[in-house]
Amino acid sequence: MSRRIAHLDMDAFFASVELLSRPELAGLPLVIGGGRPAGGEGPPAPEPLGRYRGRGVVTTATYPARALGVHSGMPLMQAARLAPQALRLPPDFEAYKAASRAFKAAAASLAPTIEDRGIDEIYLDLSLLPGVAEDGGRACAAALQAAVRAATGLSCSIAVAPNKLLAKLGSELDKPGGLTVLGPEDLAPRIWPLPARKLNGIGPRAADKLSALGVQTLGELAAADPAWLIVHFGPRYGAWLHEAAQGRDERPVVTHREPKSLSRETTFERNLHPRSDRAALGTLFTRLCERLAEDLRKRGLRAGRIGVKLRDANFRTLSREQTLDTPSDEAATLRRAAGLGLKRMPLDQPLRLLGVRASSLRAADAPEATAPRRRPPAGPQTGDLFAD
């Protein structure tokens, strides 16, 4: 009994949500990202991208903006050079979350076995739905697209395939508005010609390494000797690369997951120095801990561990973790523990980012475990603690 798994991916999601309330911008190059322009209340007005100054990146670009070479993840300053005439809006996450809930509810009304993959995409297990065995899921996918459009006014791309990996690849084949049905017979003609980088799990590093080894496409990866892949990529990842390139993937659609960690971080408008900007850093640090504590309480969770994250002017990322004596959701407690983590970090460079992370999460109403913990070594303490 073969599975039929769908991947549903919203088209240019954030930008499309903005266009719902700003139809006059339809067809124009529009980029979402960066902060609010100074001054003004209410919905921000789009401003020319060429006027942007700051450290933000492109979160989403409409298709006309993509035609100018802009893509998500690109620094906005770089996008501004490529497409100064494009318009920019800061993201409105509350609006996107509302649209996200709406499209997921619409999809769930037709196919209830859903895995959440973030704000703009889901997997659905269609295997047991009526009619899917007959047409491979094409009619069901069309019904999903219609339901999503009716509920939100937004378009999405869907692929139905034997597993998640192929469904994810397929949903990109015909964007926007794509409806793709893949079977095992499509692997060689439709999947193998694609660049290896397209596979979910092959990122920029692995793609570069594969390329240097002479592997550009998924077909070339599929033809590679698994033992050779293991030599270059390790037993686990090497074996996975081989399996994935054959189109094999047994992962189930997971309908529920508990969060493992929560975090808050911020990149400063300009680099801050642990000594000369100590007061500003201290205020920001406290603010992050307060927001993290709010996030924990909102979810009814307490943190057993607190991590601190720094990024220095050279874009080097450092982190330290600290176990709490007792799990907590209180800002002052998180702040104290994070301060201890900070004390163990080198603080001799200007910083561009500061973050805090809560992990070892447990329900706030869970009985407290009192098992003795191993004491971590004190470790070296260097630099100034810029707050406390």
Add this chain to the structure above:
DNA sequence: TCTGGGGTCCTAGGACCC
């Protein structure tokens, strides 16, 4: 004018224990 913010998972070395 480089490079956001929120996550998950894996790895590798050292600590620690028997």
Add this chain to the structure above:
DNA sequence: TCTGGGGTCCTAGGACCC
């Protein structure tokens, strides 16, 4: 009598994804 051999936990960093 120049160095055991697992096993597990902890930690920091990094790849990857949306």
